Amino acid sequence: MQSLTHQVWEQHYVALRHPVLAQFPQVDRSELDGVTDDYDALVELLQRSTGMDADRVLDQLRGLDVEELGLGAGGSGENGDAGRGSLEQLSLGKGFTDGERDRIVDRLSKLNRHLKRFNADDTWLELTVKDRETTSQVVTLSAELPRLGRLQASSKEGDLSAALADVREDLIRQMERALDKRSRGAR
Numbered sequence: 001m002q003s004l005t006h007q008v009w010e011q012h013y014v015a016l017r018h019p020v021l022a023q024f025p026q027v028d029r030s031e032l033d034g035v036t037d038d039y040d041a042l043v044e045l046l047q048r049s050t051g052m053d054a055d056r057v058l059d060q061l062r063g064l065d066v067e068e069l070g071l072g073a074g075g076s077g078e079n080g081d082a083g084r085g086s087l088e089q090l091s092l093g094k095g096f097t098d099g100e101r102d103r104i105v106d107r108l109s110k111l112n113r114h115l116k117r118f119n120a121d122d123t124w125l126e127l128t129v130k131d132r133e134t135t136s137q138v139v140t141l142s143a144e145l146p147r148l149g150r151l152q153a154s155s156k157e158g159d160l161s162a163a164l165a166d167v168r169e170d171l172i173r174q175m176e177r178a179l180d181k182r183s184r185g186a187r
Contacts, residue, residue, distance in 0.1 A: 085115035095129030
């Protein structure tokens with residue numbers, strides 16, 4: 001199987017519109033129709049619609065699975081865990097050290113079963129903390145997930161362990177709501 005490229009888009013842009021809309025639900029259908037076979041215009045539209053940078057948009061486009069056109073990673077299938085999302089995609093940002101990773105991943109582990117729905121290559125997670133160990137501490141868990149776009153959960157809990165549980169549960173709720181909304185919209 002191959003990745004989506006300029007050439008593939010130019011040849012199959014009509015057939016690829018639906019998979020692109022499924023991957024990027026924030027995109028307006030009429031704007032996508034106006035892109036026609038211009039791959040650069042597609043990337044610009046996706047950047048504007050999602051707020052992602054060009055590299056992340058290109059990564060998600062390269063990971064687009066369209067079996068009829070031979071696009072995607074292939075292989076692992078829906079039931080296999082190989083290549084599925086997990087907390088391995090978690091980046092520790094501002095306020096955290098790599099030495100804390102195991103404890104943080106353990107606290108967030110409930111997220112793993114929800115992340116397995118997504119392709120690992122298209123899944124991005126970042127955890128940050130502002131004003132750590134102060135009364136104004138804010139823990140933020142950001143995620144970019146295929147078909148759901150960017151989600152963000154924040155907690156002002158003063159206890160770090162409680163804040164991690166808070167952002168974990170909030171992100172799970174947001175994922176479930178977004179998936180439910182998508183499935184209702186697909187009917």
